[in-house]
Amino acid sequence: MPDPASISCEDLSYAYPGEAEPALSGVGFEVRAGEYVGVVGPNGGGKSTLLRLLNGLLAAGSGTVRIAGHDPTTEPFEVRQRVGMLFQNPENGLVAPFVEDDVAFGLENLGVPRGEMRARVRGAIEAVGLAGYERREPHTLSGGEKQRVALAGLLALEPEILLLDEPTSMLDAAGRREVLDRLRGLRREKTILHVTHHLEELLDADRILVMNGGELVADVYPAQLISDPDLLARNYLVLPPLLRLASGLGLEAKKPRTPEDLAREIQHRSPRRTEAR
Amino acid sequence: MRLELRHIRHVYSPGTPFQVEALRGVSLSVGPGEVLGIIGGTGSGKSTLVQHMNLLLEPAGGKVLVDAVDATTLKKSELRRRVGLVFQFPEAALFAPTVWEDVAFAPRRLGLEEAEIGDRVRESLALVGADHLKDRSPFALSGGEQRRVAIAGVLAMGPEVLVLDEPTSGLDPASRQDLLRLIRTLRDTGTSVVLVSHDTDEIAEVADRICILEKGEVRAIGSPSEVFYANPDFAPATVSTVAALNETGWDIGHPVRFRETLRALAGLMEG
Ligand SMILES: Nc1ncnc2c1ncn2[C@@H]1O[C@H](COP(=O)(O)OP(=O)(O)O)[C@@H](O)[C@H]1O
Ligand SMILES: Nc1ncnc2c1ncn2[C@@H]1O[C@H](COP(=O)(O)OP(=O)(O)O)[C@@H](O)[C@H]1O
Ligand SMILES: [Mg+2]
Ligand SMILES: [Mg+2]
Numbered sequence: 001m002p003d004p005a006s007i008s009c010e011d012l013s014y015a016y017p018g019e020a021e022p023a024l025s026g027v028g029f030e031v032r033a034g035e036y037v038g039v040v041g042p043n044g045g046g047k048s049t050l051l052r053l054l055n056g057l058l059a060a061g062s063g064t065v066r067i068a069g070h071d072p073t074t075e076p077f078e079v080r081q082r083v084g085m086l087f088q089n090p091e092n093g094l095v096a097p098f099v100e101d102d103v104a105f106g107l108e109n110l111g112v113p114r115g116e117m118r119a120r121v122r123g124a125i126e127a128v129g130l131a132g133y134e135r136r137e138p139h140t141l142s143g144g145e146k147q148r149v150a151l152a153g154l155l156a157l158e159p160e161i162l163l164l165d166e167p168t169s170m171l172d173a174a175g176r177r178e179v180l181d182r183l184r185g186l187r188r189e190k191t192i193l194h195v196t197h198h199l200e201e202l203l204d205a206d207r208i209l210v211m212n213g214g215e216l217v218a219d220v221y222p223a224q225l226i227s228d229p230d231l232l233a234r235n236y237l238v239l240p241p242l243l244r245l246a247s248g249l250g251l252e253a254k255k256p257r258t259p260e261d262l263a264r265e266i267q268h269r270s271p272r273r274t275e276a277r
Numbered sequence: 278m279r280l281e282l283r284h285i286r287h288v289y290s291p292g293t294p295f296q297v298e299a300l301r302g303v304s305l306s307v308g309p310g311e312v313l314g315i316i317g318g319t320g321s322g323k324s325t326l327v328q329h330m331n332l333l334l335e336p337a338g339g340k341v342l343v344d345a346v347d348a349t350t351l352k353k354s355e356l357r358r359r360v361g362l363v364f365q366f367p368e369a370a371l372f373a374p375t376v377w378e379d380v381a382f383a384p385r386r387l388g389l390e391e392a393e394i395g396d397r398v399r400e401s402l403a404l405v406g407a408d409h410l411k412d413r414s415p416f417a418l419s420g421g422e423q424r425r426v427a428i429a430g431v432l433a434m435g436p437e438v439l440v441l442d443e444p445t446s447g448l449d450p451a452s453r454q455d456l457l458r459l460i461r462t463l464r465d466t467g468t469s470v471v472l473v474s475h476d477t478d479e480i481a482e483v484a485d486r487i488c489i490l491e492k493g494e495v496r497a498i499g500s501p502s503e504v505f506y507a508n509p510d511f512a513p514a515t516v517s518t519v520a521a522l523n524e525t526g527w528d529i530g531h532p533v534r535f536r537e538t539l540r541a542l543a544g545l546m547e548g
Binding site (some may be wrong): 016021037041042043044068088089107108135136137140141142143144145148168169171172173174175197204228233237238240241242244245248249259262263264266269270272 | 289290295297317318319320324328365366369417419420421422443446447448449451452454475477478511513514515517518520521522523527533538539542543545546548
């Protein structure tokens with residue numbers, strides 16, 4: 001038998017206690033080991049609820065969830081060993097008195113030996129650009145700094161499956177690039193589900209899931225999504241500015257990745273080409 | 278209102294090993310009907326700075342002036358009403374059983390009459406497009422809805438200056454655009470707006486002036502066009518694209534906003 005998928009859901013539904021409307025209904029998809037899958041859609045679409053069901057924080061109302069073949073509610077230990085989750089609001093994750101303890105927290109729970117733990121904590125803190133912050137108290141950090149601490153805690157754990165709920169929402173451009181590079185470095189080695197409102201972060205993803213009104217409305221390649229104006233509009237998605245410029249100029253929307261790419265493309269197409277220089 | 282900050286300094290945990298000099302002499306101002314955009318990297322001091330605008334934090338040095346009057350001479354409650362501050366993640370402070378009650382809280386504390394309170398709550402909820410949520414519990418709303426309700430709570434005080442600290446982080450693109458529209462509406466009715474963001478593409482679309490903070494100091498302040506073309510590492514995609522073209526000898530000016538940039542670039546394609 002082939003290995004079970006990293007993540008699989010079938011006809012998954014959930015309603016919060018006391019709410020008439022389900023937050024999630026009939027969601028089904030599979031993510032194979034080593035895939036990098038984006039999740040997008042409007043606020044209230046059900047993205048965070050889906051992640052909470054995957055790591056067992058919430059129990060499915062109906063339908064099934066399997067993480068490497070295990071049910072998060074009946075086999076929580078199997079699932080917790082494999083899954084690391086980054087919450088949408090970093091305030092919710094930080095628990096320890098100092099930054100370094102916070103990053104080490106998950107490792108202590110897993111019983112990792114001290115020496116190895118120290119090395120992993122140091123590596124993770126450096127990876128998110130927080131060297132020098134080890135003895136700072138988390139509550140004195142700015143929002144973006146807290147988000148980096150939370151991410152370092154997750155990286156130190158080295159889980160097989162990373163569930164990231166808007167991991168860059170509070171980061172500046174440089175911080176965002178660093179985190180995305182780091183995630184790129186984990187590709188193939190880890191299974192990643194990455195929720196974001198920034199489509200430019202997902203242009204290289206293996207697939208993108210679009211959630212709206214609690215339903216999975218599309219499971220597509222990035223190129224399909226960015227070249228489908230109807231699918232974008234129906235789900236209140238907006239192309240990143242560079243791609244909007246390109247498509248406004250009648251150039252192929254999926255091409256330019258950097259402003260320099262776009263500038264070259266414009267020069268190439270412009271009838272003024274010969275005048276300049 | 279004209280709000281002015283002069284040489285503001287701030288030090289966290291002074292005299293301890295964890296001392297942080299978060300602001301090192303920052304001066305700037307915002308006038309009626311103007312949107313001042315403040316950008317800067319994580320930890321550059323943006324949140325610290327905006328909390329000085331209504332003296333929620335006291336400066337270690339420098340002055341805050343409200344229409345040329347030293348803000349320390351005003352009653353705290355008056356200052357906080359006139360300078361409305363929306364924190365980063367304001368939804369964390371929602372507390373009342375219904376959205377209506379939450380938004381009514383501040384005007385009620387101002388001692389207004391019930392009819393006036395009702396008007397203000399209705400108006401603020403309408404401005405943020407949340408009138409339909411008035412009877413809901415703020416805790417059972419999505420993140421984007423909660424953000425709007427929290428902003429309505431500050432608008433209900435009728436501030437002359439509205440200060441927003443990263444109001445769009447975590448919002449979907451449609452909600453972001455709604456919020457930018459709201460900022461333009463307020464500006465057009467004479468409110469002064471301070472908008473903090475790390476998203477330069479977004480701030481480029483609404484700001485009349487831009488201030489870049491770096492390590493607690495003002496690195497640049499001026500018109501969006503001046504500031505972005507002189508500081509490429511903070512430039513929005515529009516400016517970076519035009520700058521790359523200008524560099525190769527194509528002079529197409531210094532557009533910033535999406536529409537004017539698209540128009541300038543489209544001109545090139547037509548020859
Ligand atoms: N704790 C909660 N209690 C009740 N309803 C909730 C709660 N959290 C989310 N919801 C509702 O569930 C739906 C999905 O929300 P969520 O999963 O947070 O969406 P997203 O992450 O895509 O913004 C929304 O309608 C939201 O109002
Ligand atoms: N309560 C606090 N105690 C100590 N240091 C703080 C506190 N709040 C913020 N800082 C530090 O002050 C600097 C500026 O923070 P902040 O104003 O939150 O930056 P920004 O909003 O630009 O991300 C950062 O180095 C941050 O770690
Ligand atoms: Mg969410
Ligand atoms: Mg901040």
